[in-house]
Amino acid sequence: MPASTRKSPFAAGFLQGLPFVAVIVPFGMLFGVVGTEAGMDLAQVMAMTVLVIAGASQFTAVQLMTDNAPVLLVLAASLTVNLRMAMYSASLAPYLGAAPVWKRALVAYMLVDQCYAASILRYESRPGEPVAARVAFYFGVASPVVPLWYLSTWFGAVLGTAIPEGLALDFAVPITFLALLGPALRTLPHVVAALVSAVMTLAFAWMPTGLGLMVAAVLAMGAGAATELWQDRQR
Amino acid sequence: MSVPDPVIWLVIVVLGLGTFALRFCFLGLLADRPLPAGARRLLRYTAVGVFPGLVAPAVLSPAATGGAFDPARAIAALVALALGIVTRQVLPAILGGGGALYLMLWLLG
Numbered sequence: 001m002p003a004s005t006r007k008s009p010f011a012a013g014f015l016q017g018l019p020f021v022a023v024i025v026p027f028g029m030l031f032g033v034v035g036t037e038a039g040m041d042l043a044q045v046m047a048m049t050v051l052v053i054a055g056a057s058q059f060t061a062v063q064l065m066t067d068n069a070p071v072l073l074v075l076a077a078s079l080t081v082n083l084r085m086a087m088y089s090a091s092l093a094p095y096l097g098a099a100p101v102w103k104r105a106l107v108a109y110m111l112v113d114q115c116y117a118a119s120i121l122r123y124e125s126r127p128g129e130p131v132a133a134r135v136a137f138y139f140g141v142a143s144p145v146v147p148l149w150y151l152s153t154w155f156g157a158v159l160g161t162a163i164p165e166g167l168a169l170d171f172a173v174p175i176t177f178l179a180l181l182g183p184a185l186r187t188l189p190h191v192v193a194a195l196v197s198a199v200m201t202l203a204f205a206w207m208p209t210g211l212g213l214m215v216a217a218v219l220a221m222g223a224g225a226a227t228e229l230w231q232d233r234q235r
Numbered sequence: 236m237s238v239p240d241p242v243i244w245l246v247i248v249v250l251g252l253g254t255f256a257l258r259f260c261f262l263g264l265l266a267d268r269p270l271p272a273g274a275r276r277l278l279r280y281t282a283v284g285v286f287p288g289l290v291a292p293a294v295l296s297p298a299a300t301g302g303a304f305d306p307a308r309a310i311a312a313l314v315a316l317a318l319g320i321v322t323r324q325v326l327p328a329i330l331g332g333g334g335a336l337y338l339m340l341w342l343l344g
Contacts, residue, residue: 028271182319
């Protein structure tokens with residue numbers, strides 16, 4: 001019997017989650033630094049990181065508040081960044097829908113890209129696995145990821161003010177998003193959506209901060225979906 | 236930032252609740268009924284529809300240079316994107332993009 005099937009689902013999940021620490025720790029520290037540099041106090045930085053646990057949207061909110069965008073646009077743009085999590089939620093529902101509601105609520109709270117990616121791979125490859133084991137695996141993946149997200153944000157926030165200007169941290173956020181974008185450009189429709197997003201945001205730069213981004217994002221998603229439909233018809 | 240404290244707290248709490256609602260909606264309510272194909276098709280392009288728009292202005296006219304195009308930052312952005320595409324991993328792209336930024340800032344002064 002191979003070791004992987006003897007391990008408890010929680011332990012198997014924990015091992016799957018460990019490599020993500022390498023991404024979570026620098027990303028969390030970066031948020032702590034950027035949030036503090038933008039003028040948030042430690043309590044605000046930590047409250048955001050614990051309540052939201054979604055780095056990309058946290059960076060978006062901080063960026064737009066720094067640009068003095070209206071509050072409604074800050075919220076709308078940051079939540080738009082998290083729309084993909086509704087898709088994760090929909091995709092996990094068939095596998096975890098039968099779990100008790102408090103467990104599903106906990107799964108939802110910790111539903112970050114890494115937890116989703118590791119869990120859906122496991123669920124698709126083990127269709128007969130009991131729901132309790134699936135939930136245990138998920139919590140296993142989340143165990144190294146979520147606490148370290150809190151902790152690394154705290155370190156970044158505390159060290160942040162000690163980090164000199166020459167480090168050009170203003171550009172850490174764009175680099176992080178571009179680094180997340182690269183692996184997501186899997187197919188032609190993804191590339192089309194990305195191009196439409198960039199071009200349209202620049203074209204809508206005259207709109208209030210945040211609004212142009214949202215309009216561009218909706219057009220980009222439509223362009224991606226349309227390209228996919230067009231490809232399907234070509235086959 | 237010049238945003239008043241209560242507004243920052245409002246953003247934190249509403250963003251937290253809204254994000255939880257997005258994560259819980261289908262897990263909590265849909266249970267095992269699937270989403271319509273059209274909705275899934277649109278949602279597939281959420282990340283690629285948002286991230287480029289978010290960074291394009293910061294890459295082409297960075298606030299740190301008063302909005303003037305900065306070759307060092309543009310090259311670093313290209314390196315981060317290219318490494319992400321080639322390696323299919325986030326971490327090498329972040330490290331490579333950061334390395335390129337410092338190298339270019341040092342070379343181009």
